[in-house]
Amino acid sequence: MNKKILIFIMIVLGLTLLFIPNERKQPVENLGVEIAAGFDVEEIFKNNYIYEITRNVVLYSGQNKEFTENYSGVGDTIGETREERSNKTEKTILQGMEKIYLVSEKQAEVGIKNLIDIISRNPYVNDTGKFVVCEGKAKEFFEYKIPGYNSIVNYIDGLIESSSNDNFVDKNFSVTDILVRVNGEGKNVVMPYISIGKNGIHIGGFAIFKGEKMVKKINMKDAKIMNLLRGRKTRGIITIQKDSEHYLDLSTISRKKVKCYKKDDKMVFDINLKLKGQVLTNELHKKLYEDVKVVKQVEGESEKELEKQCNDFIYKMKKDIKTDCLELGRYAAAKFGRRTGTDWNKVVQDSEININVSVDIVNFGRGDY
Template sequence: MKKYMNILFIVFLCSILIMVIFGDERTKTQSVEDLGISVGVGMGINKNSEGNIIYRVSTTANEYKEDGSVETLLGSGIGSTIGKTRENRQKKTGKEFFLGLSKIYIVDEEYAKYGIRALADVNFKNTVVNDNAFLVVCKGRHEDYLNYTSPGYDNSAEYISDMIKNSVNYNFFKENYMFKNVYLSMDAEGKNIVSPYIEIMEDGIKIKGMAVFKKDKLAVILDMNDTKTMNMLRENKVNGILTIQKNSKEYVNYSAKSKRKIICKKTGGKYTFIIDLDLKGEIVNNELYKGMATNLGVTKRFEDDMAKQVKEMCNGFLGRMKNKYKVDLLQLGWVATAKYGRDTGVDWNEVVSNSDIKVNVKVHVDKVGRGQY
């Protein structure tokens, strides 16, 4: 038996050796020095004199040299379709382009308003595309962001990707702004696409808010205040900092993890949504509630005050969502369809805007630091 296994092993090794030596081009690997490996992609549009759309696609690619060094180059292409932009770009590129390792897709605000369905379609059909790459919407032109120099990074695409990845530590962001969520949310009943909105400021590229889509088209851009509140109400198990401040000397910072539960009720044709928020965390800095470390009554007073403030924040946001934005920013329609059935044919943006939405908030302090000094 052992002799038989040894013969099989020798035959297997010989087969592999023959394939490596005499295999055709399809079995041979390609050297990394022959490739331009994409780390970031930008999308934008221009309108010609006839009103037709011309696509602009830019790629930040790393090219690896034989001496071990890396050069980052920005390639661009234009065309009447996204596919034609690849043809145009390859005419100006010396190496074969590989798209599978892109970390970020940066979409111009103008293109997001026009609709990103073509981008989603071409990426979904490409089996080598990285579906875990982040999608962001930018103010202005994406080329300015891909050309931006970020200290400590070889290219700005990697910096923006890291910025989005680490945003989960504050402002109640959640790491679900990846391209795969575009496929899952774009045409799903009661769901929508959300994406960080970035801008180049005097001190660098920053997240300035959130872009929210209706289907494939940009509908709303939220500032950071509404973004933080939306994230608390929309997401579950996210982290952020909340502050009560009377003046520059009297304030308290509270780092919390939020848990969210939504209850949906239907009476006739009217929907009611009850959102329960449970915040639990620690005091980061306290210049307002003296004696919190030793007096449970002071801690309880802070918890009540913070719960009241968060509830006011949420109610203010819900008023703007229903009357100003008129978009189901919290995906409450998704909750309703899960309970009462799909394929209703209703416009959930309109239904939610006319629904009763109530918020309950509980705040818990589990740590107050080492005490007062």
């Protein structure tokens, strides 16, 4: 076919599609944009539940102003919640801009597989939105107001984004990330756990899952170490403290390598952490900036303190959490074979885990004054 004729046909088709009347076109005042979904559940009797899903929607007024509204639906199944919600929604709701999928603690304990299923099957839904677990009901979080924010969703999204700066958080909380981990061998889901306190909404810790169900929540102190041991390349602050007046803080970037092997029929994991850091505060060693020996001393103290914290967490993981929240099983499965029916949570619980930490101070800030 002649090239000019082909171009002419493409132009005609494009103009035709552009000017074809579209019955779905509506004034912006009749539309809403969904930016978050909240998942709540209530157990009526054993293994029988009522689901409530709330959509946080941005609406537009005639004065070029925007505001948010919550639309909830209740049903015996997740599909029924949509049906019930559509009977009381006066706007056409557009999907695809979701930032947050907020899961109540009760729903997380019941399971999240059905939530991931309905989200991942819907081609209009944003699969890069972040999953977060909340204390209490998700619907109540959407109703919470913070001065300066049109929607609480933007605040929560900012919380999750900023958490990666100082707490070694690896931001793998999207729909795709969660789907891979729920179904992946040797993998387990973790999610930020948010609460409403005296000072507003904050990340109080992390929720740990085994399969699709939440089995434990840990405080932020433990979550920081878990994230350090779990992530491949993360950023966070480590502290050496003698007392309230004598301490040193380092802002670090951590890189992790894991070696997996068997010794006397027992699985062994060597976790090697290399951290490069900058001095943030120094109220501990006044000669740090002028004596190489003091620098080496601080690096050694940092390594010793961090190894202790890591070993303390591993003990807690084995004895209390009883779940491979560090995803060490993925390394063993990759080396020794997949689809063998192995319970990697049990294997990791019975394994030997060695921690090796290397700290290198590369920047001292402005130094003393």
